[in-house]
Amino acid sequence: MLNEKIQHLKMRMMKRKISKPTKDFESLEKENSILKKENENLKEEQTNDLSNVNTSKVTKLPKEVTNLRQSPAKFLLKYSRSPHDKFGLGFKKEKKIKEKPNIHCSNYRKFGHRSYDYQKCLKGPSKPSRTNPKGPKKI
Numbered sequence: 001m002l003n004e005k006i007q008h009l010k011m012r013m014m015k016r017k018i019s020k021p022t023k024d025f026e027s028l029e030k031e032n033s034i035l036k037k038e039n040e041n042l043k044e045e046q047t048n049d050l051s052n053v054n055t056s057k058v059t060k061l062p063k064e065v066t067n068l069r070q071s072p073a074k075f076l077l078k079y080s081r082s083p084h085d086k087f088g089l090g091f092k093k094e095k096k097i098k099e100k101p102n103i104h105c106s107n108y109r110k111f112g113h114r115s116y117d118y119q120k121c122l123k124g125p126s127k128p129s130r131t132n133p134k135g136p137k138k139i
């Protein structure tokens with residue numbers, strides 16, 4: 001009888017020892033499953049955020065690339081082309097050069113020039129000067 005009681009007590013102790021790890025194991029399994037679900041949700045949110053960021057960057061990048069390609073080309077063409085070229089990237093319609101009309105200047109016999117263009121080169125006097133008179137010197 002004493003032996004049976006001892007065995008019975010030992011059995012209870014064993015059951016308690018066994019039941020405690022099983023309860024711990026079950027609680028850890030629950031916690032693990034909760035953490036897995038949370039991890040999956042975070043991964044989905046992260047991929048959604050990345051896709052939104054990537055699409056906005058993808059739409060902005062081609063515009064930046066074209067601007068970066070055109071700005072040096074315009075800068076180089078601005079200084080390398082002649083002013084009469086009316087084509088290409090560097091040409092702006094607002095800055096067209098006005099051409100003079102094809103008018104004949106009777107004073108200087110040049111086409112495309114007007115007489116007021118030559119105000120520095122004045123026409124000679126109407127009366128000839130007496131610097132080299134003909135004949136002997138008069139005193």
